[in-house]
Amino acid sequence: MKTISFVRNMIYTGDLILVNRDYPYRGESSYKALMPIDSVNVKVLLARHVVSIYNNLINKLKAQNRITVVSGWRSQKEQEEIFNESLMKHGKNFTSKYVALPGHSEHQTGLALDLALNQPDIDFLRPCFPNTGVCASFRKKADRFGFIERYPEGKEDITGIAYEPWHFRYVGFPHSIIMKQTGDTLEEYHARIRQYLYGRSFLKYDFGSFRTEISYLPADKEVVRFLMDEDTPYTVSGNNMDGFVITVWRAGR
Numbered sequence: 524m525k526t527i528s529f530v531r532n533m534i535y536t537g538d539l540i541l542v543n544r545d546y547p548y549r550g551e552s553s554y555k556a557l558m559p560i561d562s563v564n565v566k567v568l569l570a571r572h573v574v575s576i577y578n579n580l581i582n583k584l585k586a587q588n589r590i591t592v593v594s595g596w597r598s599q600k601e602q603e604e605i606f607n608e609s610l611m612k613h614g615k616n617f618t619s620k621y622v623a624l625p626g627h628s629e630h631q632t633g634l635a636l637d638l639a640l641n642q643p644d645i646d647f648l649r650p651c652f653p654n655t656g657v658c659a660s661f662r663k664k665a666d667r668f669g670f671i672e673r674y675p676e677g678k679e680d681i682t683g684i685a686y687e688p689w690h691f692r693y694v695g696f697p698h699s700i701i702m703k704q705t706g707d708t709l710e711e712y713h714a715r716i717r718q719y720l721y722g723r724s725f726l727k728y729d730f731g732s733f734r735t736e737i738s739y740l741p742a743d744k745e746v747v748r749f750l751m752d753e754d755t756p757y758t759v760s761g762n763n764m765d766g767f768v769i770t771v772w773r774a775g776r
């Protein structure tokens with residue numbers, strides 16, 4: 524066994540952070556951690572690891588010219604501009620449904636992207652990403668690559684955002700697959716994981732010859748310490764609320 528330590532502030536970083544009306548984004552995306560999504564959309568930036576995973580998925584679908592990224596990372600200033608412009612053009616009702624308050628947008632994390640079917644006259648705020656053709660194929664495979672549809676239909680009360688079939692969020696594997704299977708939004712997934720306290724129990728997910736064990740570790744001190752088996756791969760993400768999600772990867776089932 525070895526002891527791992529994390530400072531509490533790390534709860535605001537990682538692929539599983541929950542950013543919504545209740546929990547603002549507290550991290551700071553630096554330009555160093557971001558890169559252009561592809562050579563066509565050089566102004567659309569995303570977290571580096573998300574860029575390569577997204578492009579793997581697009582290559583697999585041979586969708587380079589058929590799907591385009593409308594919006595990726597946004598600075599606080601850009602989110603303010605988009606919010607204010609939407610207020611002026613479309614009013615308060617529309618804006619509160621489709622545009623997150625500045626500071627509360629997933630786009631500020633570099634982990635979220637808005638997609639559109641590549642065609643003339645793309646609507647920036649509500650791009651067309653139908654459930655047919657190449658867009659349906661993208662949706663079908665997205666969870667295998669760590670992406671979720673973040674604002675599904677029927678979950679508006681939970682997410683606080685209207686149905687947005689074009690908005691995808693990277694949360695990483697195997698969380699994306701579990702969320703698709705259970706139908707959990709990110710809010711519900713965190714509530715689920717919270718029931719599995721690290722060191723006592725875990726949510727198990729098997730695939731191939733691997734077994735993952737997912738659990739929650741509260742960050743109740745300035746420095747949080749926990750024990751981990753030697754030579755065992757694991758990933759940690761903050762939840763942006765009050766703790767960490769720890770995923771342990773074990774070989775053999």
Ligand SMILES: [Zn+2]
Pocket residue numbers: 594630635636637689690691
């Ligand atoms: Zn979006």
